Structures are given as C-alpha cells and as structure tokens.
Amino acid sequence: MDRIAAMNAFVRVVEAGTFVKAADTLDVPKATVTRLIQNLEADLKVRLLHRTTRSVTVTPEGAIYYERVMRLLADLADIESTTTHAQRKPSGGIHVDVPTAIGTLVLVPALADFYRAYPDIGIDLDLGNRRTDLMTEGIDCAIRAGEVDEQFLVARQIGSFGFTTCATPAFLDAHGTPAAPDQLRDLPTVGMTPSRGGRALSFQFSHNDQKGDLALNHRLVVDDTNAYLAAGLASLGIIQAPTYSVRGAIAAGTLVPLLVDWQPQATPVHVIYAPNRYLSAKVRVFIDWIIELFEQNEHLRRR
Structure with missing residues (x-):
C-alpha cells in the first residue's frame, strides 16, 4: 500500500465529506479512494470513518489520526516545496477565487508585476461573489471579505477595507x-x-x-x-x-x-486555503505577493 497516497485520500474524504467528491478532487476513480481507505483501516486495525448511504463522518480515532496526518503531510510537502524551490522557480497552474471588485480593481491591474517575477505560473482566476467550496471545486486559495467560518480551512488576514x-x-x-x-x-x-x-x-x-x-x-x-x-x-x-x-x-x-x-467599521480580508494544499511553492509565492499588494494599498492594508 502507498501509505502517503492513502493518507492523502483519507484527508480528502474527511474534508470533502464524501468519497465521490474526494475522488473528484484527486482526479481518480471513487473505487481507488475506497480501496486506499479500506487498506489503511485494515493496516491500522481501526475504523477511521463511519459510512452511510448519505454521508461520511469521522470516528473519534479517525479525528485524532486526521490531526496527526495533517501535520505529517504538511511537513513533507514543505520539505519537497523548499527543495523544489531551491532548484528552480515555481511553475504550474493555480486556481484562485476572488471577489469581483477586488479581482477587477486590485489583482488584475497588478498581475503584470507578478508574471514578471514568476513567468512560469499560470493563474485560473474565478471572479464572483458566491461562496465557493474550495475542496469540491479544486481551488488552491481564495480571497474572502468578512469573517471566515468554514471548517478545515486555514485563514490569514491580509488586509481590510472601509x-x-x-x-x-x-x-x-x-x-x-x-x-x-x-x-x-x-x-x-x-x-x-x-x-x-x-x-x-x-x-x-x-x-x-x-x-x-x-x-x-x-x-x-x-x-x-x-x-x-x-x-x-x-x-x-x-x-x-x-x-x-x-x-x-x-x-x-x-x-x-x-x-x-x-463611517462603517472596517471589513477584514482573508486569504484562505485548505490544509491539504500544503502551500506548494507556486501557491506560497502567490499568497506572499497578495499580502505585499494589499500592504502597499492604503485603502486595503491591514488595520
């Protein structure tokens, strides 16, 4: 059994809530995810998930395992990301969700500077005001105005606006x-x-x-x-x-x-991402760029 693949599959199922959605985000058949989880439970000799026809929930043992696996996978990804970044510039595509006004008035006009620094990164930018599901829609990070209440997400405040x-x-x-x-x-x-x-x-x-x-x-x-x-x-x-x-x-x-x-009170702005995205080098540099972009804008910098 590929233990890392099984751990990653388990994390995706916990965060997505179903085997089907987890399989979609991993771009593998549902049967593959099911087999990985079954083999993992058999190897650990403990049930990690409660399965019904409608939903999947985490057992108490599974919740403990999830927290520890998240830290392990994050450390592993950080090691790989750091090594890759030392050898070459970040590359590849990232999927970003942004409110329409921030995307149109703030991000897009400044993207030329980002591409000059990171020409090998491609960005799929979703502009809209709906509340997207990062896990099921394969979004690497999102910018959200207001408070963040989603579970299983990392949120960093990058600014605020009046x-x-x-x-x-x-x-x-x-x-x-x-x-x-x-x-x-x-x-x-x-x-x-x-x-x-x-x-x-x-x-x-x-x-x-x-x-x-x-x-x-x-x-x-x-x-x-x-x-x-x-x-x-x-x-x-x-x-x-x-x-x-x-x-x-x-x-x-x-x-x-x-x-x-x-004047109304300022509204916080956060960048959010799922922990299982591990902040790969390409996502890390994009978030760092966003933070600097907001800090340079007197109407958006964090108060």
Whole structure:
C-alpha cells in the first residue's frame, strides 16, 4: 500500500465529506479512494470513518489520526516545496477565487508585476461573489471579505477595507444631501446583494460608540459590484461601496462622499486555503505577493 497516497485520500474524504467528491478532487476513480481507505483501516486495525448511504463522518480515532496526518503531510510537502524551490522557480497552474471588485480593481491591474517575477505560473482566476467550496471545486486559495467560518480551512488576514457612502453631484443637486443616516430612508438608494436572489445588504454606520445597520427600501438592487458602481455613477441612487472601489471616482469629482462622520467599521480580508494544499511553492509565492499588494494599498492594508 502507498501509505502517503492513502493518507492523502483519507484527508480528502474527511474534508470533502464524501468519497465521490474526494475522488473528484484527486482526479481518480471513487473505487481507488475506497480501496486506499479500506487498506489503511485494515493496516491500522481501526475504523477511521463511519459510512452511510448519505454521508461520511469521522470516528473519534479517525479525528485524532486526521490531526496527526495533517501535520505529517504538511511537513513533507514543505520539505519537497523548499527543495523544489531551491532548484528552480515555481511553475504550474493555480486556481484562485476572488471577489469581483477586488479581482477587477486590485489583482488584475497588478498581475503584470507578478508574471514578471514568476513567468512560469499560470493563474485560473474565478471572479464572483458566491461562496465557493474550495475542496469540491479544486481551488488552491481564495480571497474572502468578512469573517471566515468554514471548517478545515486555514485563514490569514491580509488586509481590510472601509466603506464610503456616496452619490453623484447631479443626484445631490436633485435630491439634497443627507445629514444623518436616517434621512436615507427618504432618498433613492441602490442595494447590493452578495448572491443571486438574496437579500440586499444593509447600509452600516458607526459614530463614536453608536453602531447600527440600516435596512432600506432600495429603488434598485443588483448582485454584481461592477453594476453597483455603474448605478451610483449613473445617479440612480446613493450607494455604500468599498472605499478602494470608489476612490478614483471621488478624486475625479464624479462621486461625493456622504455622512463622513458615520463611517462603517472596517471589513477584514482573508486569504484562505485548505490544509491539504500544503502551500506548494507556486501557491506560497502567490499568497506572499497578495499580502505585499494589499500592504502597499492604503485603502486595503491591514488595520
């Protein structure tokens, strides 16, 4: 039995939750994963997994084994990655998931610098605002705004960003300028929903020790950050957008900041990855580059 392959298969099953999904991420037949786990349990003389027709759960012995195997595989991968990196530059493809606005406005414009440093790495970049499953979709790392609550994932905070409430000069000339958050209830606003068919996010405000969410009856709700920005610039209503996404428009005078004394609290940004990805050399250098990119941006650096 290939013990390393069996350990890796076991880890994938635990994290994916089913043999089928684990086999997909390993790109091997389900029968191969089943055989590896059965041989591993037979060799260890202990049951690691409870199997039913609907799900797979870890036994108490399996949970202990999982934690120890994770450390062992991570150490092994680190040794191999370090040795490979010493011999040549990182190469190969990586699959990265990024929110639309961060990908469009931050990552893509800076990727030329990354490729100059690492010309042999290819990036498959998924842009969107849906919550992806790293394990089942074969994603090496993802950038997430907000708190991270997924189990079995490593999360490193790489930055944070604030929000700015704003509108066009033409809109303010037509509707007036609000002096307090409650006045937004009487003005046209544009809402953003993080997923298709979901509920629009509340506008958030913080002033001294006062914090609150303001649910509004928006005249327009969109599920795409580019469309959200476009709606604000088209004078369709007041928007509350990440500061890094509107700073150019504010500098150009096409958007005007509102309620500047009521700034929402900063939102953390994390890079996340599954422990069984082991941070290979190609993923490691990409994450290091992302961290430096955020640190150089005054609107995204970690607070």
